[in-house]
Amino acid sequence: MAPDASGADPRISASSIRLRKGGEPVVCLTAYTYPIARLLDDHVDLLLVGDSVAMVLHGHKTTLGASLEMMIAHGQAVMRGSTKACVVVDMPAGSYEATPRQAVASARRVVGETGCQAVKLEGGVTVARQIAAIVAAGIPVMGHIGLQPQSVESDGGYRIKGRTDENVAALYRDAEAVEKAGAFSVVIEGTVETVAADLTRHVSIPTIGIGASGDCDGQILVIDDMVGLTVDRVPKFVKQYADLRSVVSQAAASYAAEVRSRTFPGPSHVFSAAADKSEP
Ligand code: KIV
Numbered sequence: 001m002a003p004d005a006s007g008a009d010p011r012i013s014a015s016s017i018r019l020r021k022g023g024e025p026v027v028c029l030t031a032y033t034y035p036i037a038r039l040l041d042d043h044v045d046l047l048l049v050g051d052s053v054a055m056v057l058h059g060h061k062t063t064l065g066a067s068l069e070m071m072i073a074h075g076q077a078v079m080r081g082s083t084k085a086c087v088v089v090d091m092p093a094g095s096y097e098a099t100p101r102q103a104v105a106s107a108r109r110v111v112g113e114t115g116c117q118a119v120k121l122e123g124g125v126t127v128a129r130q131i132a133a134i135v136a137a138g139i140p141v142m143g144h145i146g147l148q149p150q151s152v153e154s155d156g157g158y159r160i161k162g163r164t165d166e167n168v169a170a171l172y173r174d175a176e177a178v179e180k181a182g183a184f185s186v187v188i189e190g191t192v193e194t195v196a197a198d199l200t201r202h203v204s205i206p207t208i209g210i211g212a213s214g215d216c217d218g219q220i221l222v223i224d225d226m227v228g229l230t231v232d233r234v235p236k237f238v239k240q241y242a243d244l245r246s247v248v249s250q251a252a253a254s255y256a257a258e259v260r261s262r263t264f265p266g267p268s269h270v271f272s273a274a275a276d277k278s279e280p
Helices: 014-018 032-040 068-081 098-114 124-134 150-157 167-180 193-202 244-260
Strands: 026-030 046-049 086-090 118-120 140-144 184-188 207-210 218-222
Touching: 014 086, 014 184, 014 207, 032 068, 046 068, 046 193, 046 218, 068 086, 086 098, 098 118, 098 124, 124 140, 124 167, 140 167, 167 184, 167 193, 184 193
Parallel strands: 026 046, 026 218, 046 086, 086 118, 118 140, 140 184, 184 207, 207 218
Antiparallel strands: none
């Protein structure tokens, strides 16, 4: 994004999100495409180009279907469609876990090719060295603890976290590791409400909840779930604010009926020999 005339970047920065701890809730949504980024940009603080794109738009069974190239292409589209929001792009599975060096190379590629403000990666203690290395390279990082969709296969499914003492202790270790490594915020997903609220009070960086707690410093939802476009079952934590599936399906049915009855295209959708003012 080019700086404005004053030289300042008009976008919300990762460091200004960091300062929102305990303040006005941080409004976040996922976005994967140019038109949706344009529609959401005025309403949110942060747009996440989540690796959920692999499931939501590409029809993969899990987020493991995401690649660096996929994330970069969607990151570029969202950057073209937004001017204000802090844009964070997910690092897909396989692009950062091996070594801090691999993580920095992937993060540099994502930021270099999209111009996004920050990257997100899943994990706590196990990826703390990666987070610290990316931050040391000058790239802000958002953490992601609790339920981690990239680990669903090794976890044996989508399991809510924080239901045993052992797991709560692990969540604390993860939250502390992400904070200490220098992340500017951390997503807490699919975690018992009271545990997510306690974790929010425990760390100094903003927590962004999804299936977590209303006490988190911000909230995020997957855009397609939120507007009722998701075809498969949506998780319990989703609140659907619109029913676009019905809207699209009714529009398709009306179109099909009009094509079959030859009522579309009508006189206003075809061209006459002489050009008129309404033509594109
Ligand atoms: O990939 C994604 O959409 C996410 C959010 C659900 C936090 O990680």
